Amino acid sequence: xxxxxxxxxxxxxxxxxxxxxxxxxxxxxxxxxxxxxxxxxxxxxxxxxxxxxxxxxxxxxxxxxxxxxxxxxxxxxxxxxxxxxxxxxxxxxxxxxxx
Amino acid sequence: xxxxxxxxxxxxxxxxxxxxxxxxxxxxxxxxxxxxxxxxxxxxxxxxxxxxxxxxxxxxxxxxxxxxxxxxxxxxxxxxxxxxxxxxxxxxxxxxxxx
Amino acid sequence: xxxxxxxxxxxxxxxxxxxxxxxxxxxxxxxxxxxxxxxxxxxxxxxxxxxxxxxxxxxxxxxxxxxxxxxxxxxxxxxxxxxxxxxxxxxxxxxxxxx
Amino acid sequence: xxxxxxxxxxxxxxxxxxxxxxxxxxxxxxxxxxxxxxxxxxxxxxxxxxxxxxxxxxxxxxxxxxxxxxxxxxxxxxxxxxxxxxxxxxxxxxxxxxx
Amino acid sequence: xxxxxxxxxxxxxxxxxxxxxxxxxxxxxxxxxxxxxxxxxxxxxxxxxxxxxxxxxxxxxxxxxxxxxxxxxxxxxxxxxxxxxxxxxxxxxxxxxxx
Numbered sequence: 319x320x321x322x323x324x325x326x327x328x329x330x331x332x333x334x335x336x337x338x339x340x341x342x343x344x345x346x347x348x349x350x351x352x353x354x355x356x357x358x359x360x361x362x363x364x365x366x367x368x369x370x371x372x373x374x375x376x377x378x379x380x381x382x383x384x385x386x387x388x389x390x391x392x393x394x395x396x397x398x399x400x401x402x403x404x405x406x407x408x409x410x411x412x413x414x415x416x417x
Numbered sequence: 418x419x420x421x422x423x424x425x426x427x428x429x430x431x432x433x434x435x436x437x438x439x440x441x442x443x444x445x446x447x448x449x450x451x452x453x454x455x456x457x458x459x460x461x462x463x464x465x466x467x468x469x470x471x472x473x474x475x476x477x478x479x480x481x482x483x484x485x486x487x488x489x490x491x492x493x494x495x496x497x498x499x500x501x502x503x504x505x506x507x508x509x510x511x512x513x514x515x516x
Numbered sequence: 517x518x519x520x521x522x523x524x525x526x527x528x529x530x531x532x533x534x535x536x537x538x539x540x541x542x543x544x545x546x547x548x549x550x551x552x553x554x555x556x557x558x559x560x561x562x563x564x565x566x567x568x569x570x571x572x573x574x575x576x577x578x579x580x581x582x583x584x585x586x587x588x589x590x591x592x593x594x595x596x597x598x599x600x601x602x603x604x605x606x607x608x609x610x611x612x613x614x615x
Numbered sequence: 616x617x618x619x620x621x622x623x624x625x626x627x628x629x630x631x632x633x634x635x636x637x638x639x640x641x642x643x644x645x646x647x648x649x650x651x652x653x654x655x656x657x658x659x660x661x662x663x664x665x666x667x668x669x670x671x672x673x674x675x676x677x678x679x680x681x682x683x684x685x686x687x688x689x690x691x692x693x694x695x696x697x698x699x700x701x702x703x704x705x706x707x708x709x710x711x712x713x714x
Numbered sequence: 715x716x717x718x719x720x721x722x723x724x725x726x727x728x729x730x731x732x733x734x735x736x737x738x739x740x741x742x743x744x745x746x747x748x749x750x751x752x753x754x755x756x757x758x759x760x761x762x763x764x765x766x767x768x769x770x771x772x773x774x775x776x777x778x779x780x781x782x783x784x785x786x787x788x789x790x791x792x793x794x795x796x797x798x799x800x801x802x803x804x805x806x807x808x809x810x811x812x813x
Contacts, residue, residue, distance in 0.1 A: 319656065325505055331500055392482070398639075459572055491581070530794065532781075616757070673789045
């Protein structure tokens, strides 16, 4: 899994019927030290994440292992909203500080 | 999933019988800010996408999770045509402007 | 999927019994504009491709979705021989020109 | 699989119900010569690994092939704690020296 | 699949019970021209490969498609020992020359 920040959304009406009802978020991968990647990806949301939140996403077939995404063409899913990140013994992120 | 622009097509008559009837499109991955990648991939089309359109594609085993692609050697599928992209609170793409 | 040129072969007699009878080809990934990658991969052949031909290959679990490769440790398979490539409205490859 | 050093933890209370009870560790991939990568990933722990330990992790669908992770949205799992690494005939890592 | 040279081994006693009895080898990916990659990976051995040998490995779920690795958290497996490599019409590797 990877850490990421939710930075946007994508809307599509013409799509595979199997993705109806799923929200698509734009993620920017993030290191545990808070450094943001220059790349982006689109992920389905299985936990009610909002823009600006730090999340964990899973990719590949594992992205279909949530109630929301099974049997869907989902190769990336947000499966947790991060409370705290601890790196090398120091707290590098705490949700209350940012949200 | 990733955003991409449809930039071409590939035609093949000598192929695995399991891909008969599927259209193969050339995609160029795109960032949510509209920046096009220098790489390309080939994807099956599950939604009737046309050249020049901005789409979302899924890869890996998830690419077989549409009606069109199940049980086929498909590792990439177009599963949605994008209407709007919103990044960092700003609208960065709207289909009507481009199509 | 990706485009590639068949540039060689690998022979192995000491191998998993599950790959008996499959031909292993060396592929060099290729862009739709004909640019060859500096990397290589080994793929099983499901369509009778020959050296010098331009093909399409699939990777991951999807590489096991041909008659030739099911239930085999195949993470890459040639599943089509390319006739034509059209990019940005121009024909960039035609089989008869090269074969 | 890849070698990695356990360098931190992530805590999340709002998450897919399928990951309840699993500990999420931050890994930094490592070469067999001890060189640490500049990238990080988040993995579930199937073997009771602690911070500072050198481990082996598996990714993709294979990450769901432990008792702890089956049917969960796990795309990376720690599946072994390394005792020794031998590279080009020389011992490059021994657990007792570090733990 | 990819070509690689076997360059080392990893030993672990504390591990998922599902990998008991499998040997873990360190591989260095190799081009068909003999050029060695600067990266490494850990793979299970399904064919009795030894250090210094040139092998072919498969990754992802396909790595579980050998008798030795099914239902195990294996994302990379050595599935063949290379006899010969032919690239662009020239023999670039022959086992007898090296072993």
